[in-house]
Amino acid sequence: MRKVYKLTDLCCANCAAEIERDVRKAKGVADASVNFIAQKLILEIEDGADAEAVVKKVEKLVRRVEPDCDMIEAH
């Protein structure tokens, strides 16, 4: 399942790269990409994984790197 999130207040390109790296490694995440310029996180959740739990986990990972960053689901 593919989900697209807007990341608010993502202010450092290196942090974006770190978020991408961390989120990719998370369980239940098939693939992830952070576009710093568009301030977007594209999340590919593995089939059969508990999507809600994965998103919660991802949110935590994002906050760890950028504490002020919010994830808002886009369309």
Added chain:
Amino acid sequence: MRRERKALIRILSAFVIFLAAAVSFHLTPLKSVAEAAKGWHVADPLFYLYAVPFLVAYAIVGYDVVYKAARGVVRGRFLDENFLMVVATFGAIALLDLPEACGVMLFYQVGELFQRYAVGKSRRSIAALMDIRPETARVLREGEEVILAPEEVAVGDVLILRAGERVPLDGVVTEGQGSFDVSSLTGESLPFAFEVGDEALSGAINLEGEIKIRATKAYADSTVAKILDLVENAATRKAKAENYITKFARYYTPIVVGAALLLAVIPPIFLGEWKDWINRALTFLVVSCPCALVISVPLSFFGGIGGASKRGVLIKGGGALERLAKVDTFLFDKTGTITKGSFEVSEVYPAERREEILAAAAIAESASNHPIARSVMAYAPATDHSGYEIREIAGRGVIAVGEEEILVGNGKLLEERLVEYSPLEKAGTVLYVARGGKYLGAIVVSDLPKENAAEVIGSLHSEGCRTVMLTGDAESVARAVAERVGVDEYHAGLLPQDKVAYMEALLAARKEEKKGVCFVGDGINDAPVLALADVGISMGGIGSDAAIEASDIVLLHDDLSAIPTAKRNARRTMRIVRENIGLALGVKVAVLALTAFGVLGALSMWLAVFADVGVAMLAILNAMRCLK
């Protein structure tokens, strides 16, 4: 914007305090206070007179950096930018280089502010290029106009569009006529005239008067949603350069921090002067910030993609752009890509009079809807064909029976009717025409190359690329087109699976090479080849999902000339990416080296901050050139 203002106010007030303190302690009699404070005489009240103004300025401008650094450490994140800045400036404070600690933090924040501003601005200017998203749709429901979000409109709904409004969903014009501005979709600047029954593409702007359209697709399936999805969200495939630089940054920071530790400890053991060496080590910490390196690369790619989308060339992510820059071989499908994909009369060989043969052919072809017949009708002047009875003979041609018998068809038709004719060897379809048993001549109908095909192939050659044409058509047809447009090589009589096999063989043979192969097709039955190629370019709009899925680049309009332009853009973007990496790394390494040898003296930490935020700014400005 409010955040930026707040930052600006903080910077300005800290700067005023900093300047006042620095001037008074260096240029006025208060200088003696500064002298007295040297050496941490904590018991001396003069020490506080000296330290407090600087510390206040430092707190005003840097409290958030300190806070973020502390929060990072609590969460187990060392070595981020905030942490490095805090260690460097706290170190300077410990060495009682108060003006330096304060000034460096100020300088850093100014740089950050500029950087945020520049990123925000470039992001907005790229976003403006892609500003084709319709905000609302005016829908007619039960006779009433209601304003809905495009997502809420159902297929079959009737939409009302005033002049200047954007078509929110793909549909068909049901009322009114005028013209659409499709420049933001395809880069085509000429307005596109329409009337009732014509297709209305979402994203087009209605230029004149009120019209009605009936939605034929839901928003999510409409052109505009597909384009936005493609450009904004297809970036899961990042460019190698982008992945390389983030990976590099991951090792770069710890290495430089390690070097800083060594620099602070080892040389002083032998040389003494520990204060000086610690100062140099602190400068290393500032240089170790990775952001300037990391920011410039994705921004360049995004600019390159944004600039291309302005011309109706949709590129799926930085990876595709990077591979396009490396392509040195272009394979083209023939029909519909190099050629127009429709038949036209290309030559007429009258036995005697030109008008005679055309008039006869027009009469005979008037009843047929076959593409060849239509091409003859479009070419010949209008003729009265009443009084003729027209029969089609499969595999032969057409016979029109009236006052005289007209034959239009291939050689077999004339042979069977015992008409003598002179056979022609021509690429394309040759129609022989006879009237009343007398041979009038021949008309050649063929699928002509697009007007600019030869020019486009030529400009690819001047870029140093090889061009190959693949086609399922017969050898003679392929040769004629190939000669006309000037491709280096052509292969005729290929079935779709033969094209796949050809591409596989080519890729296997070139495995060792660093260059790439690009396939250009219209997406009709060549999706497998598009997917196989290093870069697959599909032409002619956002039509088939399979073709969009399979290709890396989608040309929204049918214009071949976008290909050399896109290729040049891709190469330019890669050059800018390399420039940026070189600039950032070069300046950082230079500052590190100069600092290690103590060449820069008191300036070193200031230059280190410039190497971080200043270079990031320059890289951002450079990256914006990709937009053009």
